[in-house]
Amino acid sequence: MKTALILVLSLISISTYANESIKISACDLWQDLPNVEYQKVKQIENMIFERISNTRAFYKISDQVLNDVSNNTYKHNKDSLDKWAAYSQIDPTKQTNIIKEWRSQFFKAFLLKSYLKLNLAQKSLINQGFEELHKIAFPEVKKKSFEEIFETAKYLLIKYIDSQKIPKKSAMILKGSIVTIKLNWVETISKSIFIKDPEKYLKMGIEYNPEHNVLVIGQKASRHNDGDTILSIFIQQMALAVSPCRWSILFADKKFPFQKPLDCLRGINSIYAKKRDDSQIEKLYKSKTITKEQKEALYKYPLCNTPYYPVEGQQKEQINIAFSDWLSSEVVAQMGKISPNFREDLCAIQNDSLVHSYPQNLERLVRVYLANPKLRKLTNIKISKDIKYCSM
Numbered sequence: 001m002k003t004a005l006i007l008v009l010s011l012i013s014i015s016t017y018a019n020e021s022i023k024i025s026a027c028d029l030w031q032d033l034p035n036v037e038y039q040k041v042k043q044i045e046n047m048i049f050e051r052i053s054n055t056r057a058f059y060k061i062s063d064q065v066l067n068d069v070s071n072n073t074y075k076h077n078k079d080s081l082d083k084w085a086a087y088s089q090i091d092p093t094k095q096t097n098i099i100k101e102w103r104s105q106f107f108k109a110f111l112l113k114s115y116l117k118l119n120l121a122q123k124s125l126i127n128q129g130f131e132e133l134h135k136i137a138f139p140e141v142k143k144k145s146f147e148e149i150f151e152t153a154k155y156l157l158i159k160y161i162d163s164q165k166i167p168k169k170s171a172m173i174l175k176g177s178i179v180t181i182k183l184n185w186v187e188t189i190s191k192s193i194f195i196k197d198p199e200k201y202l203k204m205g206i207e208y209n210p211e212h213n214v215l216v217i218g219q220k221a222s223r224h225n226d227g228d229t230i231l232s233i234f235i236q237q238m239a240l241a242v243s244p245c246r247w248s249i250l251f252a253d254k255k256f257p258f259q260k261p262l263d264c265l266r267g268i269n270s271i272y273a274k275k276r277d278d279s280q281i282e283k284l285y286k287s288k289t290i291t292k293e294q295k296e297a298l299y300k301y302p303l304c305n306t307p308y309y310p311v312e313g314q315q316k317e318q319i320n321i322a323f324s325d326w327l328s329s330e331v332v333a334q335m336g337k338i339s340p341n342f343r344e345d346l347c348a349i350q351n352d353s354l355v356h357s358y359p360q361n362l363e364r365l366v367r368v369y370l371a372n373p374k375l376r377k378l379t380n381i382k383i384s385k386d387i388k389y390c391s392m
Helices: 002-020 036-053 056-076 080-087 095-117 120-137 140-163 168-179 199-203 219-223 227-242 244-250 259-265 281-286 292-300 319-332 361-369 373-379
Strands: 182-185 206-209 214-217
Touching: 036 056, 036 095, 036 120, 036 219, 056 095, 056 120, 095 120, 095 199, 120 219, 140 168, 140 182, 140 227, 140 319, 168 227, 199 219, 206 227, 214 227, 227 244, 227 319, 244 319, 259 319, 281 292, 319 361
Parallel strands: 182 214
Antiparallel strands: 206 214
8 A cells, every 4th residue: 555655746847847848946956065175275274273273362461351251250140161162062171171172262253353463473474374374265277267257247247238238338338347356365454454454354255345346255155066156246236336236326427227127126026125214214313323424415315325324124125136136137138048957056045134235145046047037947946927027
């Protein structure tokens, strides 16, 4: 009876998939498996920082703090260090293990973040560590590949702009903003944009930096192996150089050339890009949390998020990310072929807040990228019929 049931279920499954296997769904090809190369990078990162934290230049600080904490703890709460050791999964009876783990955690939590305040010897050790790590994460072959993909991304983006009916002056602005962008490899912390917070480099992937007009390649970018994913991210991040926010600041006298798709991306049948919540501006101004100049800038540029507003827990403006995804989708759709794994990074499930500037990952993939019929055809991926494609 059991064998017969299994056979029936198998026949149902086979027949069902036989009818539906014409097209795959988004993220069906996503492999939720550890990235072996990136795991190796993280392992070496831990080894390097453990080695640095155990040099005298650093452990003389962490050990003194541990000594002070230990004396104070056993006076007031003798279980605290034991609880910390248990939380850190180390044997509280082995003092050597406790000291090594303490040094490592103290280095990452406090000393690394205090790079600017460190002495020359300490900075030198950190710089050497990051240089070593950079060579592991981005060997020359990988760097060359990234640089070639970057040039292709630039070419395709400019080609797309030329193919659209955009006023000549606006097209020149768009192309000028793109061609001047460069890749920024962070081989050492010294003189880099991470000098105030070196740990940020370890957590960053590929990110556009408007202050220096560069695409910063953080260590996390080394996890990408799919060339079309890297290409799509490059284009999406470069699109932020001409985002609605930046356009409103730099070129306010000219109409935004992508207003039609912008309005569409706000729609509930598209990505439903949320607007910035401005309900607390006056309250923060009256409490002197923000200045008069900041308040006026917020009202003048409603499409922008700032370091001081929206505050924690408030809805950030999402149209800039939605637009950059849309422009990326338009550009990669012009290619002759593309991997079904493109933007595989957007298959990763998010557990963070829903009020940030990024719409949810899968929503971005399905409701923007795959809303483009050309991309669906190239990747053979299906989506819900009620999702609207935002055209030029």
